[in-house]
Structures are given as structure tokens and as C-alpha cells.
Amino acid sequence: MAGFVKAEDFKRMLDELLQNDPEVEGASLVTSDGLVVSAVFQTEGIEEDEIGAMSAALLGISERVVQDFNRGELVQTILKGPNGYAVAHKIGEDWVLVLITSPRAKLGMIQFNLKAITQEMMEFTL
DSSP: OOOOOOOOHHHHHHHHHHHTTTTTTEEEEEETTTOOOEEEEOOOOOHHHHHHHHHHHHHHHHHHHHHHOOOOOEEEEEEEEEEEEEEEEEEEEEEEEEEETTTTTTTHHHHHHHHHHHHHHHTTTT
């Protein structure tokens, strides 16, 4: 059911995501041009504006790579470093959900939780 959604609704969804998986240290819903709609971070030192700008850049590069390699439309980008993962998951045409996780995060659990929150977010007119 499509409807009007408030920033508090997105924050609630992100809070639930962090509660469902303790290895998720932060989540941010960002527009494709880098504006942060809602964000929740348990880790110190993460700046929302920085996440927004980097997410937009990552989304653009990832879409170009997928297009150039003839892989269809971008769904998700996963980056892994020694301190954990950064996962950027497209929601519709104009939104990306960014997760920051610990290195102990299980990608299967992340995918499961992303599927649930994506379905919930897609119920709204974004």
C-alpha cells in the first residue's frame, strides 16, 4: 500500500535493522544524488554527509561498471575491508540503502535483512 512516509518511519526501519543484526553498525538511506534521508550509526566518527556523498559516487561508478560489463541493472555493491563491509543496495531508481558492518557480519543474514527492509520501503511512494 503506497502512502506518505515521514523521516521518522525510515529511522524506525533502520533502527529495527540494527536491532535484528548486531553486526550491522550503521545504516543510511540516501538519495541517488547523495542527500541523506535518514541514518542510524552505532560507530563513532561516521559523518552522514560523507556517507551521502560517497554513496552517490559509489552508486554512479557501480552502475557504470554493471552497464559496461553488460550485467543488467545494478542491484547491490559490496565492499570488504579489514574492519568490515560496506553494502550499498539500490531501492527503486532514486534511493540507496547503505549498511556498515563489522568484519564478523554474515552476508547471508545481511541479504535476508535487506530483502525485508527493501520490501517495507518499497510499500511507500519514494
